[in-house]
Amino acid sequence: MNKLSTEKRAAVISCLVEGNSIRATVRMTGIAKNTVVKLLCDLGRACSEYQDKVFVNLKCKRIQCDEIWSFVYAKEKNCHIEQKMEGAGDVWTWVALDPDSKLVPCWFIGRRHAGAAHHFIQDLKARLANRVQLTTDGHRPYLEAVQDTFGEEIDFAMLQKIYGNAPDGLETRYSPAVCMGARKAIISGNPDYNHVSTSYVERQNLTMRMSIRRFTRLTNAFSKKLENLEYAVALHYMHYNFCRIHQTLRVTPAMEAGVSDHVWDLEEIIDLLE
Secondary structure, three states, X not given: OOOOOHHHHHHHHHHHHOOOOXXXXXXXXXXXXXHHHHHHHHHHHHHHHHHXXXXXXXXXXXXXXXXXXXXXXXXXXXXXXXXHHOOOEEEEEEEEEOOOOOOOOEEEEEOOOHHHHHHHHHHHHHOEOXXXXXXXXXXXXXXXXXXXXXXXXXXXXEEEEEEOOOOOOHHHOOOOOOEEEEEEEEEEOOOOHHHOOOHHHHHHHHHHHXXXXXXXXXXXXXXXXXXXXXXXXXXXHHHHHHOOOOOOOOOOHHHHOOOOOOOOOHHHHHHHHO
16 A cells, blocks of 8 residues: 655645645645545544643643634535534534643534533543633533533633624625623632633634634635544644744743643654554
């Protein structure tokens, strides 16, 4: 069986983590589409397993959580019931971020309901070594999920943004509603009011949309299968956490969090396949 060399694998992965689509990667590298997809799936699975193993006993002090929308195969309104049961339709990526180290210790891809919130928060708790201050947006499923998972062992606050009416007119069709302000609500514990914020994790949403072609709006680069989206996100966070030097930190998030002692290169990520 033919195998790609490490150099060719690195070229493919470099294209994918820098925001190129599958077909663009094929054109840039000359490697067959099915080969690129198989490498993405295999390496994405390995990256997910590795991060699941090493992101434990994290000594984070603060965590911010948010959800980012995308879709698989087609938007929710265009999917049949059978397609939705297979994972098609609107999909939300739940993301937790440490604003100090910029590390993303966990994420979850699924719907935006209470069951997904419980799964996501339970995964987050399993990775923390100490009590943290948690800030989320005003999404109601967080309330019960955090209470059931952490009990009183957390300092929990919500940041509820207040939006005005969306702009009218065709020229502003894709413009967001105007944010009129934000309301901070202390839910449990004793969180530091000055650090009740979701700014860093919302900035991470932009990083995802810029680095994962599947999240780019108004294109045909969306995921056709749910598992491919999961593998792409796992690969993205492996590269983000271990390879990319954060501009404000001068090191990678994994180094700042004490998970790694050096900057990884793409060849090291590819070695996870072995």
